[in-house]
Amino acid sequence: MASDKTLSWAYSEEQTAEDQMMVLARAAAEDLGVSAVSPATGALLRLLVSISHSRTAVEVGTGAGVSGLYLLLGNPDLTLTTIDVEAEAQRSAREVFSRAGIRASRTRLIKGRSADILPRLADRSYDLVLVDGDPEEAPGDAEEALRILRPGGLLVIARALLDGRVADPARREPETVAIRGLVRDVLDRSPLSSLLPVGSGLLLAQTQS
Ligand SMILES: C[S@@+](CC[C@H](N)C(=O)[O-])C[C@H]1O[C@@H](n2cnc3c(N)ncnc32)[C@H](O)[C@@H]1O
Numbered sequence: 326m327a328s329d330k331t332l333s334w335a336y337s338e339e340q341t342a343e344d345q346m347m348v349l350a351r352a353a354a355e356d357l358g359v360s361a362v363s364p365a366t367g368a369l370l371r372l373l374v375s376i377s378h379s380r381t382a383v384e385v386g387t388g389a390g391v392s393g394l395y396l397l398l399g400n401p402d403l404t405l406t407t408i409d410v411e412a413e414a415q416r417s418a419r420e421v422f423s424r425a426g427i428r429a430s431r432t433r434l435i436k437g438r439s440a441d442i443l444p445r446l447a448d449r450s451y452d453l454v455l456v457d458g459d460p461e462e463a464p465g466d467a468e469e470a471l472r473i474l475r476p477g478g479l480l481v482i483a484r485a486l487l488d489g490r491v492a493d494p495a496r497r498e499p500e501t502v503a504i505r506g507l508v509r510d511v512l513d514r515s516p517l518s519s520l521l522p523v524g525s526g527l528l529l530a531q532t533q534s
Contacts, residue, residue: 334522341368347394350421354389357414361391362457362483366524370455370481373529374399377479379452384408385439385466386457390418392483396455397427406433406451408442408458438462443469450475457483460500464507477534482507486526 341364343351354361362370370392374382380402384393387409397405409415415434422432435442439458443466454470456463463482470480484504490496491505511530512518518530 338363338365338524341365343367346421346425347391349424350389350391350394353417353421354391357389357411357417359388359411359414361388362395363524366483366527367392367395369521369523369527371395371399373479373481374403374453377452379403379479381451382406382453382455383443383446383451383470383473384455384457385443385470386455386459386483387415387418387434388457389414390421392455392457393418393432394421394425394427396453397422397425397431404431404433406435406446408435408437408439410436410438410458412436439466439469443473446473448472451478453479453481455481455483460484460487461503464503464510467507467511471532474532476532478532480511480528480530480532482511482528484525485520485528486522488525491526 343364351361374396379400382396382403382405384407387393387407393405393407397403415436419434439462451473454474456466456470485508487501487504490501508520508528511528515530521527
């Protein structure tokens with residue numbers, strides 16, 4: 326049974342074709358040594374933006390812009406605020422967005438630590454927040470995300486299974502323990518939540534309306 330699941334997971338990961346723009350974004354991420362969301366995860370992010378009619382999104386962990394580009398492609402009216410500690414990664418993401426024809430007014434790239442930047446964002450103002458920065462800081466990022474999301478908004482935690490480490494009780498590294506605790510907490514607290522084994526794991530929760 327376990328091997329069937331592994332096969333199905335690998336199969337579903339291979340079914341998303343990426344266009345030239347996304348291939349370039351992914352190459353930029355590789356050059357920078359930044360791990361980007363998988364194609365299947367990106368496709369799901371784009372779909373979530375579309376079906377939730379999200380118009381305002383915040384992302385922690387810009388990287389080279391792969392996940393950001395997927396979010397932006399989900400709705401032409403979406404504006405994205407994206408935060409990263411690395412200026413070089415953000416330069417690369419800006420270039421990726423521009424080459425993909427995304428108007429500069431649709432993106433706000435902020436350089437800094439999520440713990441410093443998120444507290445400056447307004448309460449109940451965003452439709453979707455994607456957390457994909459430092460896994461050890463994810464619980465704090467998620468707490469801030471719940472504050473800035475509007476009622477009925479969508480919290481998305483990327484790498485929620487940390488490539489299998491979260492599911493292995495023997496793994497006790499600080500980042501694994503932090504994400505495992507966060508997943509448990511969100512699933513316990515939110516009746517509208519779901520943990521999906523797409524990519525490195527995606528945790529979704531809708532805030533109370
Ligand atoms: C996994 S990568 C993000 C990849 C990106 N979301 C994508 O899929 O294209 C994590 C990013 O988070 C950034 N980062 C790490 N710690 C951070 C923090 N405390 N605040 C903001 N960004 C952080 C790193 O510089 C890195 O670019």
